[in-house]
Each structure stands twice: as C-alpha cells, then as structure tokens.
Amino acid sequence: MSTNTTPHNHSITRQMRNELNGHASKVIWFTGLSGSGKSTLADALERHLHKEGFRTYILDGDNVRSGLNSDLDFSEAGRIENIRRIGEVAHLMVDAGLVVLSAFISPFAKDRQRVKEIVGPDHFIEVFVDCPLEICEQRDVKGLYAKARAGEIKNFTGIDSPFEPPNTPDVYVNTHEQTLQECLTQLILNVKCKM
Amino acid sequence: MSTNTTPHNHSITRQMRNELNGHASKVIWFTGLSGSGKSTLADALERHLHKEGFRTYILDGDNVRSGLNSDLDFSEAGRIENIRRIGEVAHLMVDAGLVVLSAFISPFAKDRQRVKEIVGPDHFIEVFVDCPLEICEQRDVKGLYAKARAGEIKNFTGIDSPFEPPNTPDVYVNTHEQTLQECLTQLILNVKCKM
Numbered sequence: 001m002s003t004n005t006t007p008h009n010h011s012i013t014r015q016m017r018n019e020l021n022g023h024a025s026k027v028i029w030f031t032g033l034s035g036s037g038k039s040t041l042a043d044a045l046e047r048h049l050h051k052e053g054f055r056t057y058i059l060d061g062d063n064v065r066s067g068l069n070s071d072l073d074f075s076e077a078g079r080i081e082n083i084r085r086i087g088e089v090a091h092l093m094v095d096a097g098l099v100v101l102s103a104f105i106s107p108f109a110k111d112r113q114r115v116k117e118i119v120g121p122d123h124f125i126e127v128f129v130d131c132p133l134e135i136c137e138q139r140d141v142k143g144l145y146a147k148a149r150a151g152e153i154k155n156f157t158g159i160d161s162p163f164e165p166p167n168t169p170d171v172y173v174n175t176h177e178q179t180l181q182e183c184l185t186q187l188i189l190n191v192k193c194k195m
Numbered sequence: 196m197s198t199n200t201t202p203h204n205h206s207i208t209r210q211m212r213n214e215l216n217g218h219a220s221k222v223i224w225f226t227g228l229s230g231s232g233k234s235t236l237a238d239a240l241e242r243h244l245h246k247e248g249f250r251t252y253i254l255d256g257d258n259v260r261s262g263l264n265s266d267l268d269f270s271e272a273g274r275i276e277n278i279r280r281i282g283e284v285a286h287l288m289v290d291a292g293l294v295v296l297s298a299f300i301s302p303f304a305k306d307r308q309r310v311k312e313i314v315g316p317d318h319f320i321e322v323f324v325d326c327p328l329e330i331c332e333q334r335d336v337k338g339l340y341a342k343a344r345a346g347e348i349k350n351f352t353g354i355d356s357p358f359e360p361p362n363t364p365d366v367y368v369n370t371h372e373q374t375l376q377e378c379l380t381q382l383i384l385n386v387k388c389k390m
Contacts, residue, residue: 010253011238012245020248043206050207053215055250057291058205067313068283088263089284096252098291118262 017097021055024195025094027119030103031112031166032129033158034144035136037175037183038103041129044184045191046101057093059086060103074155080111087115094123099195107163125194127187128169131176133158170194212292216250219390220289222314225298226307226361227324228353229339230331232370232378233298236324239379240386241296252288254281255298269350275306282310289318294390302358320389322382323364326371328353365389 018024028045030038039060046056065072069085072078083106093100106112116124136158137145148156155161171190173183213219223240225233234255241251260267264280267273278301285295301307311319331353332340343351350356366385368378 010257011242012251012253016245017250020245020250047206050211050215055212055215055292056207057287058207059287062205063287063290067286068280085263085280089287091262092252092254092258092284093288093291095258096288096291096293097250098293 014095014097021097023054023099024123025097025099026123026125026191026195027090027094027100027102027115028125028127028191029090029106029112029115030101030127030129031106031169033131033133033136033163034105034156035139035141036129036131037180038105038129040180041127041173041175041183041187042101042103044180045187048184048188049099054099055097056099056101058101058103059090059093064089064104074153076155076161079155080108083108083111083115084118087118090115091119094119105157105163107157107161109164109166112166125171125191126166126169127171127173128166129183130165130172130174135176209290209292216292218249218294219318220292220294221318221320221386221390222285222289222295222297222310223320223322223386224285224301224307224310225296225322225324226301226364228326228328228331228358229300229351230334230336231324231326232375233300233324235375236322236368236370236378236382237296237298239375240382243379243383244294249294250292251294251296253296253298254285254288259284259299269348271350271356274350275303278303278306278310279313282313285310286314289314300352300358302352302356304359304361307361320366320386321361321364322366322368323361324378325360325367325369330371 030042032038042058046058049056064086069082072082086102090100090102140146147153148159157163171187173186175183225237227233237253241253244251259281264277267277281297285297288295335341342348343354352358366382368381370378
C-alpha cells in the first residue's frame with residue numbers, strides 16, 4: 001500500500017444509504033461443504049428479503065470466480081486471496097447499503113475471521129450450513145466430489161483439504177436433518193434479530 | 196479460470212432490483228488527470244442523485260486502494276490490474292442495482308475500454324474531466340505532482356506516464372474553463388438522459 005492516496009470525506013455515508021433504504025446493511029456469510037446447500041439457502045433468503053423491500057445481493061462462485069477472481073487458481077494461496085477479495089467487496093457493498101449474502105465454502109477459520117474484521121463484526125452474520133460429508137458426496141450436485149476422488153481436482157474441501165467448522169456461528173442449520181423450509185425460517189428469524 | 200464453478204440461476208435479477216429502486220443501474224466513469232476534479236465532481240453528483248432517491252456508491256482510491264487493491268503497486272502492471280478489479284466490482288454493483296460513480300485517473304484507453312466491456316456498454320457512461328496539466332500541477336491538492344517532479348513517485352500520469360484522453364466520452368467537462376456548478380449541471384443533464 002502506497003501513500004499516494006489521500007482520504008476524501010465522502011458526503012454520502014452508509015448511514016444515509018441505510019436511511020434511504022429503510023434497513024441496515026449486513027454481510028450474511030454462508031460457510032459449509034460443497035453441496036451442503038449454501039447457494040440454495042442464500043437464494044431462498046434473498047427472495048424472501050427482496051420481497052420485503054431489502055436491497056440485497058448474492059456473492060458466489062458464479063459471479064466472482066468468473067470475473068473479479070478469474071486470475072486466481074484453487075491452490076491454498078489462491079483460495080485465501082479469493083476469500084480476502086470477497087471480504088473486501090462485501091465491505092464495499094455494506095458501505096453501499098446492501099445486504100450481501102455470500103455463499104462460499106470458505107473452509108478456513110482464519111479467513112472467515114479476517115473477513116469479519118474487514119467487514120466489521122457488527123455487520124457480519126456467520127451462517128454455518130452443516131451437512132455430513134457423506135451426504136454432500138452422495139448429492140454431488142456439480143459432480144465435483146467424483147472428480148476430487150478421481151484426483152482430477154486437487155485441494156478439494158472434505159477430500160484432500162480440511163474444513164474448519166465455525167465454533168460459534170451466529171446461525172447454525174443442518175440441511176441433512178432439517179428441511180429447506182425449516183432452515184429458511186430459522187435463518188429469517190435470526191437474521192431479522194440482527195438487522 | 197477453472198471449470199470448478201457451475202452457474203446457478205439467481206432468482207433475484209438486476210431488473211428486479213432496478214424495479215425495487217425505481218431506477219436503472221449504471222457506472223459513471225470519471226477519467227482525468229490527478230487534480231482535475233474527478234472526486235469533487237463525483238461527490239457533488241452523488242449528493243444530487245442521493246437526494247433524488249438514487250442508490251449510489253463512489254469507488255475511488257480511498258476505498259479501493261486501502262482494501263481490495265492494497266496488494267497492488269503503482270507500476271504499469273499494478274495500475275492495469277487496479278482498473279480491471281474496479282471494473283469487475285463496478286459490474287457486480289451494477290448487477291446489485293446501484294449507480295456507481297468511479298473516480299480514477301484511468302489513463303489508458305484500452306483499460307477503460309475493457310471496463311466498458313466488463314460492465315456492458317449500455318451501463319457505462321464515460322465522463323472526461325479535462326483540465327490542463329499545468330493547472331492540475333498548480334492545484335496539486337495532494338502534493339503528488341511535487342513528489343513526482345522530485346522523482347519520489349514513479350509512473351505518475353502527466354509527468355512520466357501518459358494520459359490518453361477519451362476520443363468520444365459520453366460527457367465532457369473542463370474544470371479549468373467551467374465552474375463546478377456548470378460542470379455539475381452538464382453532468383446531471385447528460386446522466387439523466389442515459390438513465
């Protein structure tokens with residue numbers, strides 16, 4: 001970081017945007033194994049929030065890996081930088097007044113902690129989407145577990161790379177034991193309490 | 196880019212967010228020399244748009260260089276990557292329904308063209324904030340020209356790195372010949388026509 005940048009004071013602040021929107025801005029950070037249901041839950045929650053007039057946005061592999069982070073690989077370094085940049089974008093979006101729903105495996109506790117610090121702890125809601133590995137592997141929606149088992153994908157979380165579950169997530173759902181609707185209801189209640 | 200990502204169809208689209216907000220989403224891209232008045236104009240335009248109920252956000256060195264792009268230096272490669280990432284973030288924010296005002300020197304025509312392609316030409320409004328180099332250097336708000344002349348900053352646009360002016364900007368203002376209010380009025384009229 002250079003000293004070639006000087007802070008301007010922007011006239012329009014997050015607070016003013018929150019007032020215009022009629023709601024606070026937050027990052028709802030879904031973490032869990034591939035196939036645990038992060039994207040499905042994020043999508044369902046976004047539909048609910050949008051209908052209620054919340055300004056929302058989903059960050060996930062679809063819109064981040066294809067653009068901003070298209071230069072990164074799936075090595076450990078690439079995945080750490082991937083999560084860092086997502087945290088920074090989420091931070092900008094919170095500043096812009098949005099409720100950001102992010103759906104990334106984000107397996108490492110220290111990376112999630114870093115995002116929490118970037119975004120600000122008050123704006124960060126961690127959602128642990130739990131589901132046993134064997135169930136995720138049975139689902140294998142994207143066929144990635146099969147590829148990982150065949151050695152075609154390296155550093156795949158749950159196979160040859162660890163997942164560090166959050167110790168104290170703000171919201172815990174288990175997509176194996178609960179229905180989508182049960183998880184969603186629980187999410188909505190918890191998220192609303194923190195808004 | 197790997198094939199480890201599969202497109203989901205997000206239920207909530209840019210169009211739905213635009214309807215909720217009551218306005219289209221755009222990138223208003225200010226380009227010009229350091230000291231030409233990009234940030235001042237972006238701030239004035241944002242104040243105007245916010246008052247009218249537009250959901251806006253300013254991307255500039257203050258919030259981008261300190262976070263997302265804190266790993267980049269001011270070499271040519273670093274500056275190209277800086278603009279690329281800003282283009283990608285602007286693209287996500289347009290998808291999120293925002294009017295993004297970006298204030299970066301962005302001296303190279305091909306970088307601006309790339310951003311236009313990333314964002315989509317229909318969503319991109321290029322504003323050339325023109326001002327003679329000698330005037331910018333006299334203003335030297337941040338003291339950067341003095342440092343560049345002294346050789347303390349390398350690759351400084353206008354001194355030892357070129358500025359390629361847009362041939363056909365969507366909006367042209369000249370902050371040396373026009374007052375701030377004149378520039379702003381012209382901006383508002385032009386931007387509104389494209390919303």
